Each structure stands twice: as structure tokens, then as C-alpha cells.
Amino acid sequence: MWDCYSQFVIAGGPICAAKLAFGEAGVATRDxxxxxxxxxxxxxxxxxxxxxxxxxxxxxxxxxDDIVEPV
Incomplete structure (x- = not known):
């Protein structure tokens, strides 16, 4: 199924379950x-x-601000 693709693009947005995934400390600051x-x-x-x-x-x-920062 994936053989027809050469690239995969993923962008994590600000409205998600980050607090659940990373815990309170993981979302305490932007950094x-x-x-x-x-x-x-x-x-x-x-x-x-x-x-x-x-x-x-x-x-x-x-x-x-809808700006995507590459990782």
C-alpha cells in the first residue's frame, strides 16, 4: 500500500492531546x-x-500563529 509514496508530511498542531501525551511538565512552557x-x-x-x-x-x-517550524 505504501509503495506508491515517496514522502510523508506530518505537522503537529496546537490543538491536540499534548498535555495527556507529555504530562504537565511537558507542556509547562512553549520550549x-x-x-x-x-x-x-x-x-x-x-x-x-x-x-x-x-x-x-x-x-x-x-x-x-499557524507557522510550521521544521523538526
Missing amino acids: AETACRAEALQHFRAEVARRKPGLSVIAGIMGL
């Missing part, structure tokens, strides 16, 4: 939440690379 999200997206990228080596992942974190 803390960005670090937690970046780590999660990097883990996702690594899993995709392990499972589907030919599929590249473009990842980013979207802020409340």
Missing part, C-alpha cells in the same frame, strides 16, 4: 512542549525509516 513534540516526531521519523526505508518524512510543529 518544553516544542522539545517533547520534536522528540516524538523524530521517533516517528526513525520508525518510518526502520519500517519503510524508501519513504522520507518531512516533519514540523505548527504554532498558534
Whole structure:
């Protein structure tokens, strides 16, 4: 099924379950939440690379201002 794709784009947005996923400390500040999200997206990228080596992942974190910061 995934053989027809060469890239996967993922952008985490500001309205999500970050507090549930990362805990209170993980969302206490913007920097803390960005670090937690970046780590999660990097883990996702690594899993995709392990499972589907030919599929590249473009990842980013979207802020409340709708600007996507690449990870």
C-alpha cells in the first residue's frame, strides 16, 4: 500500500492531546512542549525509516500563529 509514496508530511498542531501525551511538565512552557513534540516526531521519523526505508518524512510543529517550524 505504501509503495506508491515517496514522502510523508506530518505537522503537529496546537490543538491536540499534548498535555495527556507529555504530562504537565511537558507542556509547562512553549520550549518544553516544542522539545517533547520534536522528540516524538523524530521517533516517528526513525520508525518510518526502520519500517519503510524508501519513504522520507518531512516533519514540523505548527504554532498558534499557524507557522510550521521544521523538526
